[in-house]
Amino acid sequence: MAIQYLALTTMIVLYTLMFIGGYVSAAGLGLTCPEWPMCPDGIMPSEEYLIEWIHRLVAATTGSLVIATMIASLINKNSDLKIKVTSTLATIFVITQIGLGAMVIDTKLHAVLVAVHLGIGILLFSMVLLTTIFAFRISKVSVSSKA
Ligand code: HEM
Numbered sequence: 687m688a689i690q691y692l693a694l695t696t697m698i699v700l701y702t703l704m705f706i707g708g709y710v711s712a713a714g715l716g717l718t719c720p721e722w723p724m725c726p727d728g729i730m731p732s733e734e735y736l737i738e739w740i741h742r743l744v745a746a747t748t749g750s751l752v753i754a755t756m757i758a759s760l761i762n763k764n765s766d767l768k769i770k771v772t773s774t775l776a777t778i779f780v781i782t783q784i785g786l787g788a789m790v791i792d793t794k795l796h797a798v799l800v801a802v803h804l805g806i807g808i809l810l811f812s813m814v815l816l817t818t819i820f821a822f823r824i825s826k827v828s829v830s831s832k833a
């Protein structure tokens with residue numbers, strides 16, 4: 687997949703994840719699945735844990751997409767320093783965020799950790815947004831250099 691579409695897909699999936707996270711929090715569903723990394727029923731979701739299970743599944747998908755975007759930007763010959771930095775920071779933030787998600791569960795939704803979870807989510811979104819903008823720029827450069 688072209689780097690700009692990979693980055694855009696990552697951003698859309700991340701936005702969806704943040705929306706689901708907001709729902710989990712506002713609906714008071716944060717502790718419906720009290721274990722980490724799996725819910726008590728194992729890999730398959732039961733109705734009881736469904737929303738939290740979806741938040742974790744989309745988080746794992748987001749993590750894979752963020753890492754794939756970083757690899758694509760590190761190996762793309764048209765990449766500049768900016769996209770390498772933003773995609774690497776996005777990877778650092780996504781790994782931190784997933785670890786923090788586990789701590790949020792372990793501490794039974796400690797308020798400070800939930801706030802940090804939201805704060806890192808915003809930093810992560812900023813880096814993915816910048817990476818997407820830079821990816822569209824480098825794809826334009828490669829098209830015009832071929833013409
Ligand atoms: C890329 C990874 C992730 C992102 C971007 C993300 C983002 C978010 C956001 C934006 C919220 C809403 C916060 C609020 O409204 O204050 C949230 C809530 C939550 N997230 Fe995540 N999340 C991620 C991964 C995880 C993981 C792996 C877990 C682990 C189980 C997790 C557990 C939770 C919980 C329990 C809440 C609800 C907290 C509450 O009830 O107040 N998150 N997440």
